[in-house]
Amino acid sequence: MNCKETQANFDERLDSRLDVAYSAAFDAHVADCPTCAAQWRAYAGVWSAVARHVATEPSTGFAERTLRRLDETLTEKPRGWLAPLWRWALAGSLIVTLSGAGWLGWQRTHHTNMQVEAYITAQQDRLEDFDVVASLHLLNGNNPHEKANVN
Amino acid sequence: MNPSDADAELMLRVRRGDRAAFRELVERHQRGVIQTIHRAIGDAWEAEDLAQRVFVQVWRSAGRYEPTAKFTTWLFTIVHNTILNEHRRRARRGAESLDALAQSDEETETLGAQFADAQSPDPARAASERELQARIGAAIRRLPDNQRTAVVLCRFEGLSYEEIAKVLHCSVPAVKSLLHRAREALKEELQGWC
Numbered sequence: 001m002n003c004k005e006t007q008a009n010f011d012e013r014l015d016s017r018l019d020v021a022y023s024a025a026f027d028a029h030v031a032d033c034p035t036c037a038a039q040w041r042a043y044a045g046v047w048s049a050v051a052r053h054v055a056t057e058p059s060t061g062f063a064e065r066t067l068r069r070l071d072e073t074l075t076e077k078p079r080g081w082l083a084p085l086w087r088w089a090l091a092g093s094l095i096v097t098l099s100g101a102g103w104l105g106w107q108r109t110h111h112t113n114m115q116v117e118a119y120i121t122a123q124q125d126r127l128e129d130f131d132v133v134a135s136l137h138l139l140n141g142n143n144p145h146e147k148a149n150v151n
Numbered sequence: 152m153n154p155s156d157a158d159a160e161l162m163l164r165v166r167r168g169d170r171a172a173f174r175e176l177v178e179r180h181q182r183g184v185i186q187t188i189h190r191a192i193g194d195a196w197e198a199e200d201l202a203q204r205v206f207v208q209v210w211r212s213a214g215r216y217e218p219t220a221k222f223t224t225w226l227f228t229i230v231h232n233t234i235l236n237e238h239r240r241r242a243r244r245g246a247e248s249l250d251a252l253a254q255s256d257e258e259t260e261t262l263g264a265q266f267a268d269a270q271s272p273d274p275a276r277a278a279s280e281r282e283l284q285a286r287i288g289a290a291i292r293r294l295p296d297n298q299r300t301a302v303v304l305c306r307f308e309g310l311s312y313e314e315i316a317k318v319l320h321c322s323v324p325a326v327k328s329l330l331h332r333a334r335e336a337l338k339e340e341l342q343g344w345c
């Protein structure tokens with residue numbers, strides 16, 4: 001294995017995606033090559049440091065509070081009364097209407113403008129909740145088109 | 152029964168409106184969900200609030216769950232989208248978001264301090280560990296959304312490239328590229344600290 005090949009496989013080695021023989025060849029090259037060894041140490045060192053990052057633990061009673069929140073949510077006016085396609089149509093027309101209303105509001109008084117903006121923001125928040133549902137739809141294999149890349 | 156089968160079975164019960172099964176799912180996955188959100192937004196209180204939203208969404212969407220999909224993939228799809236939505240919400244409420252960011256950095260530092268103190272009785276070592284914790288947390292938060300989710304799911308939640316690809320609706324080579332770019336960025340940010 002040469003330097004170029006070794007360095008191209010840093011990620012696979014870190015994520016244990018190389019087969020045994022390839023992995024052994026990788027390790028042998030790193031053991032013999034000071035350049036690759038230094039780069040590998042830096043690359044792998046950061047990844048081990050990241051693993052030591054501490055995040056918060058769930059607070060006591062989290063599950064209990066989640067069940068209470070679920071109950072509160074379920075007693076709210078149900079939102080699942082429209083078929084998904086209609087939801088999007090409704091949401092789209094809502095945004096168009098509200099944007100128009102927002103523009104008119106801005107034209108009239110500052111006060112009205114603020115109210116309309118707050119309302120539009122609330123509707124945008126609600127639309128984003130639809131995104132979550134839509135992404136689950138994709139996960140169930142309802143859309144064969146995958147994004148090639150992301151960010 | 153392997154953990155993934157157990158989750159699928161619980162989800163099928165949740166689909167029938169079984170609250171005990173829902174509670175068990177929450178208890179099994181609360182840590183992963185809360186910590187993934189916490190690593191993305193930095194604020195522990197907000198992370199629990201959003202995690203509750205995630206689980207409520209699990210209940211609401213249970214009818215769409217198909218046992219062919221691994222539950223954790225399904226769960227982290229909801230988590231990832233909830234984080235994206237939260238970032239959009241924060242971007243819309245610009246000023247609040249800056250306050251929240253300042254608060255989250257402070258909080259992460261406190262959490263890191265508790266960890267560092269517990270790990271080392273030596274004050275100098277504890278201080279340097281605290282600083283490292285804060286830097287790692289900030290470096291993770293600064294990654295673009297998809298890179299951060301890929302890192303957190305790979306490093307902390309043990310998802311495979313294939314599972315991460317499903318969560319992010321992208322290809323396996325795209326996941327590989329996300330992880331590579333994220334590691335380069337983290338190496339750059341944490342240079343001299345690791």
Ligand SMILES: [Zn+2]
Nearest residue numbers: 002003033036
């Ligand atoms: Zn070399």
